[in-house]
Amino acid sequence: MVEIQQNKFRALFEGLKAGDISRRQFIQRSAALGVSMSVIAVVLQAPSAAVAAPGGAAGVKGGRKQDAAAAPSGGTESQTRGEGGELRIIQHQAPTVLNPHVSTGTKDYLAASLVLEPMMNYNQEAQIVPTLVTEVPSVENGGLNEELTEVTYHLKEGVTWSDGEPFTADDLVFTWEWIMNEENASVSAKIYEPITSVEAVDDLTVKVTYAEPNANWFEPHTGTIYGPVLPRHILEAGEDAASAFRSNPIGTGPFKVDSFVENDQVIYSMNENFRDANKPFFNAINLKGGGDAASAARAVLQTGDFDLGWNLQVEPAVLNNLVEGGDGQLVVQPGANVERININFSDPNQEVDGQRSHFGTPHPFLTDLKVRQALNLACDRATIAREFYVEGEEPTANVLEGIPAMDSPNTSWEFNLEQAAALLDEAGWTMDGDTRTKDGMELSMTYATSINPVRQKTQAVIKAAWEQLGIKLQLQQVDAGIFFDSSAGNEQTIGHFYTDINMFTNGASGPFPAAYMIEWYLGPDDSNVSQKENDWSGQNRARYSNPEYDALFEEVRLETDLERAAELFIQLNDILINDVVLIPLVNRAADVYGAVSTFNVENVGANSFEVMYWNAANWNNIQ
Numbered sequence: 001m002v003e004i005q006q007n008k009f010r011a012l013f014e015g016l017k018a019g020d021i022s023r024r025q026f027i028q029r030s031a032a033l034g035v036s037m038s039v040i041a042v043v044l045q046a047p048s049a050a051v052a053a054p055g056g057a058a059g060v061k062g063g064r065k066q067d068a069a070a071a072p073s074g075g076t077e078s079q080t081r082g083e084g085g086e087l088r089i090i091q092h093q094a095p096t097v098l099n100p101h102v103s104t105g106t107k108d109y110l111a112a113s114l115v116l117e118p119m120m121n122y123n124q125e126a127q128i129v130p131t132l133v134t135e136v137p138s139v140e141n142g143g144l145n146e147e148l149t150e151v152t153y154h155l156k157e158g159v160t161w162s163d164g165e166p167f168t169a170d171d172l173v174f175t176w177e178w179i180m181n182e183e184n185a186s187v188s189a190k191i192y193e194p195i196t197s198v199e200a201v202d203d204l205t206v207k208v209t210y211a212e213p214n215a216n217w218f219e220p221h222t223g224t225i226y227g228p229v230l231p232r233h234i235l236e237a238g239e240d241a242a243s244a245f246r247s248n249p250i251g252t253g254p255f256k257v258d259s260f261v262e263n264d265q266v267i268y269s270m271n272e273n274f275r276d277a278n279k280p281f282f283n284a285i286n287l288k289g290g291g292d293a294a295s296a297a298r299a300v301l302q303t304g305d306f307d308l309g310w311n312l313q314v315e316p317a318v319l320n321n322l323v324e325g326g327d328g329q330l331v332v333q334p335g336a337n338v339e340r341i342n343i344n345f346s347d348p349n350q351e352v353d354g355q356r357s358h359f360g361t362p363h364p365f366l367t368d369l370k371v372r373q374a375l376n377l378a379c380d381r382a383t384i385a386r387e388f389y390v391e392g393e394e395p396t397a398n399v400l401e402g403i404p405a406m407d408s409p410n411t412s413w414e415f416n417l418e419q420a421a422a423l424l425d426e427a428g429w430t431m432d433g434d435t436r437t438k439d440g441m442e443l444s445m446t447y448a449t450s451i452n453p454v455r456q457k458t459q460a461v462i463k464a465a466w467e468q469l470g471i472k473l474q475l476q477q478v479d480a481g482i483f484f485d486s487s488a489g490n491e492q493t494i495g496h497f498y499t500d501i502n503m504f505t506n507g508a509s510g511p512f513p514a515a516y517m518i519e520w521y522l523g524p525d526d527s528n529v530s531q532k533e534n535d536w537s538g539q540n541r542a543r544y545s546n547p548e549y550d551a552l553f554e555e556v557r558l559e560t561d562l563e564r565a566a567e568l569f570i571q572l573n574d575i576l577i578n579d580v581v582l583i584p585l586v587n588r589a590a591d592v593y594g595a596v597s598t599f600n601v602e603n604v605g606a607n608s609f610e611v612m613y614w615n616a617a618n619w620n621n622i623q
Helices: 003-018 023-032 037-044 106-113 169-180 239-245 293-302 316-325 369-377 381-388 417-426 453-468 514-520 547-557 562-578
Strands: 086-091 120-122 128-130 150-154 195-202 205-210 255-261 265-270 284-289 328-333 337-343 430-432 435-438 444-450 472-478 501-507 582-588 591-596
Touching (some): 003 023, 169 195, 293 328, 293 453, 293 591, 316 328, 381 453, 381 582, 444 453, 453 472, 501 582, 514 547, 547 562
Parallel strands (some): 444 472, 444 501
Antiparallel strands (some): 150 205, 195 205, 265 284, 337 501, 337 582, 430 435
């Protein structure tokens, strides 16, 4: 949204909180501003997000009934399982692992979501909807206690794993135990950490207990990133079983894996044991990875060689030409994602204890705030957004975007090379020919990102501006399958972060974005830092340390008044922005994807908090 729209929407939000306008008026007026229903729902919905009611936590505990909320499923009532034949997906970032709890890349979450499911999902309106449970717990239905410390889930009857084994409460217990076992190096561990116990009351009832009141009680069990349930009967066999599961998971979802070639292709067939007798519509999925976003867009929008293409991060002019010259559909779903430059606070060029970017070795100059401020001022966000992103993907100064209640009014961005140069002068970096130096050291950096034409052009814009300041910049492009890999032995991953800066997109995975803002949290005994000791599974990849940020993060995790929580999240955002811990560039859409004209895009259910394939059980063709 442009700034005027943001201000108007914020005013509507304040009016709603004050009781000056009704919920209906808020929805109508927000929609008139062009705000998506998914964003409006995030502000209104409880418990997935809410305006805190008088008395604070009541807005979280109560809320409106969610029984009617469901995944989009139009036209699925009379269909026959498998009658749709094969669906061909082109995913230019090829998957490398199919267990999301040990993955760090969206490409892997996508591929896994066709097989593995969470207990609950977010639908297209950002409402929490039941998937493997009969209903979303609430105080009203008895599933959530008043203190927000105990949650009871009732599992659906008759659900089985794709191998025919029954799905039970014991699988939920095992999932928590497996994630919290340090030997498994799960990236989900910090999300599940607030849980003190998961108890199987009976085969279809699970009780989850938190040590402290938790407004975000739903996050560990909701969504395709942190929520997928693991099968005890497969993984309890140990390390060999876990290794095999990375490429051939057994799930409760609509599809099962027939073959997987890492960094290339996954072939799925329909799960004959899926709980809905007439789903899935497609009897197979051929997910082909590799290439680039532009060729993927062409293969869907123009030639029709593939039916569906995810994340078409392609210049607007190219996309428009493909749409005009073909017979496909281009869909843009606004969202909470941010394309950003990440700053390494550790030294990537020194090795300590068998690892570079060691937390104990500060970066020689990126720890200087003036240098970081200069880099921030030298990013031409306006040109990047205008030339390389579609309408609605706007420049941003914030890392936390797409949740209006948490939209910081305190930040701004500016492109000002003169001021950037002055800051570098103040920091003692003087021009020596074409490059600045200080104490015999050149101001030189390596800037990495994944292979993608838009990202390479963004790199070029950044390099041109920074070189005017006397900053030497070496550009590095890494195949997405390697860049977003989670393998401990792969030194080019975002977890290792063995360059000075890198660039990619990330965003909130839920309307209470603790799992997103944990990226800059240090954790007890530095446990959240990405390092050799945890197989680079820690979320704090920047190796950033700020006691004020850590204290606020720990406070917001326990906050049950969502209005107060929103204030705290804004403060967390502002710390990161004012300290230039990263450089946000563009507020990207949740999804920009292509589909052939026969594919029913209404059932995709794209939204800010799920990966795009989450609703594949309900995919079908236009009737």
